[in-house]
Amino acid sequence: MPGNEPNLVDLGFMDARIKLIDIAAFLDRLDRHGQADDYRIRALRKAFSELDSKEPGRASRVLGALSDHTEEPIDAADIQGAFGAPPESN
C-alpha cells in the first residue's frame, strides 16, 4: 500500500455511483422492451449477490459467476467470439 494514501471513497464513489445507476437503467430498459429473459441477464442477476457480500474477493467471484466451469476442451470452435456468460447448460 502507498505511504501517502488518499481517500479512496473520494476517488471512486462517483464512478461507482454512475455505474450502479447505469446497470439499474439497463435492467429497466430490458423490462420495458421485453428483453430481460436472456441467459446473459440471468447470469448477471446471479452475480449481483456478490455486490452485497461482506467478504473480500467480490471481483473474482463475479468473474467466476460469469465463467465456463467445464474442464474438457470442446470438440471444435464453430465461432471465434465470446458472449460474456457461459451457456446455461454449462
Added chain:
Amino acid sequence: MRYIEPHAHMVSRTTDDYMALAMAGCKAVNEPAFWAGYDRASAQGFYDYFRQITEYEPKRAAKFCIEHYCWLCINPKESEDPGLAREVMALIPDFLKSPNVLGIGEIGLNKNSRNELMILEEHIQIAEDHDQMILVHTPHLEDKLKGTKLIIDALLNHSKIDPSRVIIDHVEEHTAPLVLDRGFWAGMTLYPESKVTPNRAIDMLEMYGTERVWMNSACDWGVSDPLSVPKAALEMRKRGYDDAFIDRIIYSNPAQFMGQSERFGLK
C-alpha cells in the same frame, strides 16, 4: 516518466500513435503476432506479416526513438485448421533469427477447442526446441478461466519450459493467482470495454504483489487505447504511489522479463 509498452499491435496503429507513445515516455514496444481481424487465406499471408513485424515495423518505431521487439506464432483464433497452422509454424524457425524477435507468442487458446490445444502444444514444443521465451494469450470473457487452466497444464507438461520465461497475458482477478502461484509472469491488459481497468489492475498489484507482473494496452485495430499504460501510471499516482513504484511496474518489470533475451537492448 519512462515506460515500456509490452503488448501492442503496432501494425494496426498510425504514426500519430507512435508519436503519442514517444511523447508519453515510451522507450520500447513489444509486438506479439496476432489475429488480423479476419482469417488469413494461406501461410503466405503469415510470411508477409512476419516480414512486416521483423523488418518494417522496427524501422517505423525507430523514427520515434522507440525500440521494437516482436514474437511469432499463428494465433489461436486461426488454429482451428491444423493444416494451415502447421504450414505457418514451419515458417517460424527461419524468422527466429531476426534480431528483434524475443520469442513465441501470443500463443494460447480462444474457444478452448481440441485443435487449439493441439496447436498450442506444438508451439510450446517449438519454443522448447529453440530455447525461446513464450508470451501467452488467454481467452476472452466466459472462456478465460477454463482456458487459463488448460494453458497452465499444457505448459507444465513440458518440463524444460521455465515458468519464469513465460508471461501469461490478459489475467483478471480470477486468473492472476493461478498464473503467479505457479511461477509464471502475469500480464494485465488495460482495455476500455473488457479485460481490466487501470484501477482494477492497481487493485491486483495490491492483492497479488508487484513481482512478475506487467501492464499493457494490447492496442490493435479494435476499441483499445495505446496510452492506457501512462494513464494507469496517473491512476497509481492519484492513489498515492510514488515515482519509484510506478517506474518498477511500467518500466523495470517488463525490462526484467524481456531482458531475459540477450536481444533486448534496454537493460
